[in-house]
Amino acid sequence: MGWFDKLTRPRREAPSDLWKKCPACNETLLIKDLAKNLYLCSKCDNHLRMPLWDRIALLTDDNSFVEINQDMRSIDPLNFVDSKPYPERLVEAIKKTDVNEAVATGRASLNGRKIFLGVMNFEFMGGSMGSVVGEKLTELIEAGAREKVPVLVVSASGGARMQEGIFSLMQMAKTSAAVKRLNEAAVPFISVMTDPTTGGVSASFASLGDVNIAEPGALVGFAGPRVIEQTIRQKLPEGFQRSKFLLEHGMLDCVVHRRVLKNTVARILRLLVA
Amino acid sequence: MPKDFEFEKSIIELEDRIRELQAISESGKVDLSREIKAISEKVDALKNEVYGNLEPWQITQVARHINRPSTLDLVKCLCGEEFVELHGDRLFGDDPAIVSGIGRIGDHRVMIIGHQKGHDTEENIYRNFGMPHPEGYRKALRMMKTAERFGLPIVTFIDTPGAFPGIGAEERGQSDAIARNLAEMSGIRVPILCFVTGEGGSGGALAIGVGDRVFMFEFSVYSVISAEGCAAILWNDPAKTKEAATALRLRATNLLDAGIIDDILPEPIGGAHRNHQMAADEIKKQIDKHLPTLIALKADKLLDERYKKFRGMGKFTREEELEHAQEQA
Numbered sequence: 172m173g174w175f176d177k178l179t180r181p182r183r184e185a186p187s188d189l190w191k192k193c194p195a196c197n198e199t200l201l202i203k204d205l206a207k208n209l210y211l212c213s214k215c216d217n218h219l220r221m222p223l224w225d226r227i228a229l230l231t232d233d234n235s236f237v238e239i240n241q242d243m244r245s246i247d248p249l250n251f252v253d254s255k256p257y258p259e260r261l262v263e264a265i266k267k268t269d270v271n272e273a274v275a276t277g278r279a280s281l282n283g284r285k286i287f288l289g290v291m292n293f294e295f296m297g298g299s300m301g302s303v304v305g306e307k308l309t310e311l312i313e314a315g316a317r318e319k320v321p322v323l324v325v326s327a328s329g330g331a332r333m334q335e336g337i338f339s340l341m342q343m344a345k346t347s348a349a350v351k352r353l354n355e356a357a358v359p360f361i362s363v364m365t366d367p368t369t370g371g372v373s374a375s376f377a378s379l380g381d382v383n384i385a386e387p388g389a390l391v392g393f394a395g396p397r398v399i400e401q402t403i404r405q406k407l408p409e410g411f412q413r414s415k416f417l418l419e420h421g422m423l424d425c426v427v428h429r430r431v432l433k434n435t436v437a438r439i440l441r442l443l444v445a
Numbered sequence: 446m447p448k449d450f451e452f453e454k455s456i457i458e459l460e461d462r463i464r465e466l467q468a469i470s471e472s473g474k475v476d477l478s479r480e481i482k483a484i485s486e487k488v489d490a491l492k493n494e495v496y497g498n499l500e501p502w503q504i505t506q507v508a509r510h511i512n513r514p515s516t517l518d519l520v521k522c523l524c525g526e527e528f529v530e531l532h533g534d535r536l537f538g539d540d541p542a543i544v545s546g547i548g549r550i551g552d553h554r555v556m557i558i559g560h561q562k563g564h565d566t567e568e569n570i571y572r573n574f575g576m577p578h579p580e581g582y583r584k585a586l587r588m589m590k591t592a593e594r595f596g597l598p599i600v601t602f603i604d605t606p607g608a609f610p611g612i613g614a615e616e617r618g619q620s621d622a623i624a625r626n627l628a629e630m631s632g633i634r635v636p637i638l639c640f641v642t643g644e645g646g647s648g649g650a651l652a653i654g655v656g657d658r659v660f661m662f663e664f665s666v667y668s669v670i671s672a673e674g675c676a677a678i679l680w681n682d683p684a685k686t687k688e689a690a691t692a693l694r695l696r697a698t699n700l701l702d703a704g705i706i707d708d709i710l711p712e713p714i715g716g717a718h719r720n721h722q723m724a725a726d727e728i729k730k731q732i733d734k735h736l737p738t739l740i741a742l743k744a745d746k747l748l749d750e751r752y753k754k755f756r757g758m759g760k761f762t763r764e765e766e767l768e769h770a771q772e773q774a
Binding site: 242243244245246248249251252253254271301302303305306309331333334335336337338339340341342343344345347348349350351352354355370371373374375376377378379391392393394398399402403407408411412420421422 | 608609610611612614615616617618619620621623624625627628629630631632647648651652654655667668669670674675678679680681685688689692693694695699700703705752755756758759760761762763764765767
């Protein structure tokens with residue numbers, strides 16, 4: 172899509188563009204206020220899902236993020252059609268999000284320290300991992316190992332992208348193997364899990380951080396709560412699979428508030444490596 | 446015979462007829478060998494025809510057949526008495542949905558790890574229908590480390606609907622257990638051969654599936670999600686399971702074409718559930734064919750090749766190429 176299309180695309184004026192309800196306390200929040208407040212609910216401090224570029228701005232020094240592989244695009248290896256052909260879904264997602272895929276990767280600095288950053292975008296087909304997401308993250312992690320630069324990945328994903336079938340599944344093995352090599356190179360891998368991080372993403376690189384961090388209240392787990400409820404036919408307890416639950420069960424190093432996330436990552440990095 | 450498939454009905458009727466005739470024949474009153482032979486030929490022809498034309502959803506059903514050879518069935522055929530099952534993850538418990546142990550297959554001492562389903566309801570409940578908890582994957586990893594220490598090649602048998610989605614599984618870190626195996630398997634310094642024998646259900650299958658060679662049986666399936674799950678999520682309609690099975694391209698031939706697996710193991714006529722020993726023989730053939738080559742490799746080279754194998758999986762393009770392709774079209 173050229174710059175001209177971007178300029179002339181009609182701006183949506185639907186009310187949902189102006190305000191949002193806090194999923195936790197039901198408070199009505201103005202989007203412009205939310206953006207100023209790091210997408211934290213002004214009433215209950217709930218961490219709402221943060222848009223991609225706000226997240227990148229949150230974690231990087233001003234204008235330091237240089238995206239790589241932004242031209243990488245998914246293809247349709249299975250000719251997959253459910254209620255809609257996969258290529259149509261991709262086009263819609265690109266239109267909706269103005270990015271090419273469900274992860275943005277690049278170089279950046281964080282409090283002056285060079286990092287390689289990957290941020291998943293839940294708005295793009297539920298942050299699902301297909302070949303492009305797997306490839307971008309693998310390249311990022313490999314670059315980290317090669318150049319001895321710490322890797323920070325912020326996850327937000329429902330899991331593997333079904334429309335790419337077995338290729339999506341194999342991204343789990345590919346990214347995890349890359350993390351293993353990063354470990355061997357003794358380069359830090361910091362995984363930040365945000366709401367939600369489940370399925371094939373949670374069951375691969377996202378769980379493999381030297382330090383695993385989650386945001387308060389984030390849903391993190393292997394199976395989605397609905398699948399579990401259907402399988403075991405019972406209601407799940409309050410707080411199940413939320414970050415506090417994961418911390419209590421030993422799956423996380425810490426739960427970190429969004430306001431201090433950047434400084435916490437910086438502190439972890441300077442304490443882990445000189 | 447427990448649950449029969451609609452497409453197998455006429456085969457099973459003829460097989461029952463043969464059994465009846467054999468019983469009469471054996472009682473010594475009349476010689477029916479000619480009739481039996483004629484029907485047998487008919488059955489074989491029918492099996493070939495039916496099994497040569499199965500739809501993806503039917504193949505999924507065959508892959509899940511209750512008499513499908515399980516890991517322990519295959520171990521019996523491959524190792525006989527020369528096998529010791531080893532239990533437990535040393536952290537929490539012993540998961541009956543994954544079995545493991547040391548055994549001898551032909552000339553090779555190996556570590557065998559596989560999902561374990563049951564052949565009846567009671568056994569299936571005990572085995573949790575082959576759906577492991579985290580302790581199953583951690584047991585598998587412990588066995589791989591043992592194998593690495595003693596230089597034993599690893600053989601895995603994949604046959605699971607998926608990792609179990611439950612409260613305990615989440616509490617004990619199902620994601621961590623799977624992710625850890627994926628990472629660690631990429632660095633285990635002995636050859637790993639993986640066989641999808643029945644159902645290759647998503648991450649729960651892959652968690653013992655990162656190998657130097659990956660094989661699938663002719664009527665096994667391997668997929669990112671079950672056909673039922675896919676139908677429920679993408680079509681929002683469980684009745685679309687057949688369509689989902691086709692769309693997912695989960696057959697062995699699809700995965701071979703996609704470059705994900707190395708070879709397809711033929712099944713006995715009418716499916717592996719009809720003859721476990723023949724299925725095991727096919728496994729042994731592949732082990733004898735590939736293991737010497739892999740054993741001869743230096744460990745670093747072995748790991749490099751394993752890394753490259755999975756590193757290369759995935760299909761994508763670049764914007765420029767896409768525009769170029771569109772211009773051409």
